[in-house]
Amino acid sequence: MSEAAPRIETLHEAGRTLVRLAGRVTVADLPEIERAFARLGGPVAVDLAGVERMDTAGAHVLVRLRARLEAEGQALEIRGAPAAVESVIATVAAAEPAPERAAPARRGLVDRVADVGARMTGAGRFGAELLAMFGLILARLVRTIWRPRDFRMTALVHHCEAVGWQAVPIVALMAFLIGVVLAFQGATQLRQFGAEVFVVDLIAISILRELGVLLTSIIVAGRTASAFTAAIGSMKMREEIDAMRTLGLDPAVMLFVPRVLALLLMLPILAVVANAAGLVGGGVMAWVVLDISPPMFATRLVEGTGVANYVIGLVKAPFFALIIGVVGCHAGMRVGGNAESLGRQTSAAVVTAIFAVIVADAVFSVLFAEIGI
Template identity: 45%
Template structure:
């Protein structure tokens, strides 16, 4: 089936008084090129007194309506759409729609270019504000956890021992091999570096003290906490975040249960138990790794290694390292659970908050470890 297209055009009769502008033919996309040339040629040759005749207008589409706007102007076209008796209802509605669209349209105002320095300062300001807001949220969440723990301390019927034991297995027992392997290798590396540097001073024997001091006071708890921040905090965020995305948290609240008591407290208690145990394991494995290097590279026998440990290393160094473990465990668990509860409801949100939990946990652990190191140094412990 073929469609006949009537040639279109526009002519100006300047001899008549007043002048007349006659619109004829099909003002459609098929005639767009011809009509564009004609409207350009007629531009500026008529004024507001010119009578516009639409009796010979054929078909009309949006392309033709746009050309009529260009030819007549939006205001004149709006008047014709309301008053011209020769227009069909469909054409009148089309012209009226185009007119209203042009009335509502406004050219976007281009924003002024912001200097690079101002953009940098603005981003720094937003980052500092976000850090402050996150800090307030973490502190508030820690307060809620402590308040809930104190409320449930004397209510044994509400203790969720099965959940705590399951999380201890997940966070502690399953993480023991990687913690042991990593600290063993780091202990060997520290001993090797110490032997390399101290041998030039004839003090290779002090490699034993270097390994023991570093792992009992710092490396044991710090490496374990960083591993837990990457492994456990992300797991807590992903688990609780998935429940939040699936509206399971809302279901728990609907049943009259507390998500904090049901999901957060068992994870916090589990990590409070697991992290000190893993820290002790990390200390032992790090010292064993250093002892292996001392035995192979420095000819320091295991008996001599243990004798030097007994004579040079006091128990306070062990206590300093173990004292930091519960604080790190509490903060890692709190941050991981809080980020999980902040998930909005999409897979992308789960991934973003999981990443945020790992970054925040590692940052907090390193900052607190540095503060603790300065404090214990000033105290002479």
């Protein structure tokens, strides 16, 4: 026996609207049912005693009606539903996504001060986590020196190649172009005062003391901090780090120490490469623009630039390497169990590493100026 088409009867009783549904309530009957429900308002009671069959589409219409009435401050009462129909309605209601509620707009000085305090607390907690990661790496490095058999030389060589050798072309090209720009801009300005020869001092001091190591560190922070985060974060997502702990292997010794040591070894070398490429670029442009020959450039470079400028630039390199390594490893360990977290932490590692390197360079500049170097 086929099921009857839906019958909808609307009555009014005791200050509310009563809707009686009978027959089938399925996806084929939705247009008629939705038109009837669209006219409903105020408190509503729906009598389902006569419903022979209801599928999930019909139950969804009832659930949406209840949500609309609740949003208007009203209520929906469902009466007399057979057990099967009541089960379908409950299942559909449980599967409905929870509506996103916009956070209430906060106003007032107290709320703004609370926001600032929360951000400062988060920044302090993040700094404490970085300091803890630095302490962990330092402790494992000391233990590795004490027990060299635990150290994996193959991993160190691999990371030295990835961090250093593969970065030489981009670092050299960047430094060469920076030297060209400095020489061109310096020549344009110094020519007005007849002091073109001092462009050699400008190039040498700028590159050897500041720009060589700083821009090299920024490039390394961009390519290496992100690589460390992506590699360690991927291992954490695949639970490889937990497997290492299960096998009795220390992730700090196996993953962190080789990467940080590779940075400590290769960043000063990359800074030397950047210094040389920058001086070559500046010398070429000085020769083209100011007709300062390479021998004259070299003579002026030796006479007018002290070794202290070169040493000051290289002294910063190990500290920048530590910052980049710690930030990259820490961000990798903060990755969650999904790809979105990996991407977010990779971006955060790059931004944090570059910002920290620039802040450290500013601190070194103030420190050297205070002690007269």
